Amino acid sequence: MRAPHLTAIGSGKGGTGKTMISIGLAQALAQSGARVLLCDADLGLANAGVQMGLGDSGDLPSFLAGLKPLDRSVAATDAGFDILAAPSGSGALANAGALAAENLCARLRTAGGYDHVLLDLSAGVDAAVMRFAACADTTLLVVTPDPASLTDAYAFAKLLQKATGTRLPQLIINRAVSEAEAERTREAMAATCRAFLRQVPQLLGIVPHDPRVRDAVCRQLPVLARVPHGPAAKAVLALAGRLREVAQPFPMALAAAR
Numbered sequence: 136m137r138a139p140h141l142t143a144i145g146s147g148k149g150g151t152g153k154t155m156i157s158i159g160l161a162q163a164l165a166q167s168g169a170r171v172l173l174c175d176a177d178l179g180l181a182n183a184g185v186q187m188g189l190g191d192s193g194d195l196p197s198f199l200a201g202l203k204p205l206d207r208s209v210a211a212t213d214a215g216f217d218i219l220a221a222p223s224g225s226g227a228l229a230n231a232g233a234l235a236a237e238n239l240c241a242r243l244r245t246a247g248g249y250d251h252v253l254l255d256l257s258a259g260v261d262a263a264v265m266r267f268a269a270c271a272d273t274t275l276l277v278v279t280p281d282p283a284s285l286t287d288a289y290a291f292a293k294l295l296q297k298a299t300g301t302r303l304p305q306l307i308i309n310r311a312v313s314e315a316e317a318e319r320t321r322e323a324m325a326a327t328c329r330a331f332l333r334q335v336p337q338l339l340g341i342v343p344h345d346p347r348v349r350d351a352v353c354r355q356l357p358v359l360a361r362v363p364h365g366p367a368a369k370a371v372l373a374l375a376g377r378l379r380e381v382a383q384p385f386p387m388a389l390a391a392a393r
């Protein structure tokens with residue numbers, strides 16, 4: 136049996152598009168034939184299920200406590216992937232902390248049943264967020280051209296490098312209104328990381344600003360379902376292709392030791 140590839144999606148600053156992109160990646164990977172679980176790792180304020188208009192988005196607290204196996208803790212979505220979240224509005228795991236993040240990653244890694252597990256992180260760089268980011272096999276950092284997003288993304292990259300000893304996140308530039316703006320954002324992030332971290336983050340891809348994304352989010356529909364031919368959806372499909380290339384599944388025995 137293969138262990139899933141764990142991908143964490145973080146940003147530092149809130150509202151950069153983590154959940155929209157996580158849902159899009161989950162749907163795109165599922166469309167390519169992979170078995171995908173989207174885990175809402177915002178343990179306090181889960182909203183991936185809300186963004187998809189789901190009544191049931193699984194029972195993460197029971198899975199984390201070892202009270203239910205994974206297959207009875209997840210909920211299926213119409214978009215071809217499963218979801219695992221704390222009930223929205225419950226605040227059930229608000230103070231769960233870094234140890235809970237580590238336990239959850241370990242349990243997801245060894246539970247089996249999926250090729251990809253995507254962890255939609257909460258905003259910020261607190262201990263739990265950074266533990267998820269460090270435990271994942273691949274860490275994606277969603278940054279927008281907003282200067283505050285850049286400074287928070289740098290903090291996220293610095294803390295990830297410190298936690299792992301080596302690794303920087305891969306960048307996703309979201310909501311750029313032009314290629315020039317995306318390039319300025321990439322270069323600003325690269326220059327700061329080069330100067331202070333002696334490493335430059337790789338660019339996974341660019342998702343352009345697309346006014347129809349807001350409409351999809353307000354209607355609680357995945358962007359790939361609501362506007363599948365729009366620029367944001369096409370960019371997310373391309374991101375998923377690149378993530379598939381990065382994600383090499385681990386044999387189960389090796390995964391347990393990670």
Ligand SMILES: Nc1ncnc2c1ncn2[C@@H]1O[C@H](COP(=O)(O)OP(=O)(O)OP(=O)(O)O)[C@@H](O)[C@H]1O
Binds near residue numbers: 257258352367
């Ligand atoms: N490419 C885009 N084009 C236009 N609007 C976008 C794009 N990406 C995200 N948005 C807008 O940004 C809002 C926030 O997106 P989302 O909820 O995915 O962010 P988030 O990073 O998960 O937020 P939080 O930190 O609160 O979890 C969406 O409601 C949508 O309106």
Ligand SMILES: [Mg+2]
Binds near residue numbers: 153154155182255256
């Ligand atoms: Mg979110």
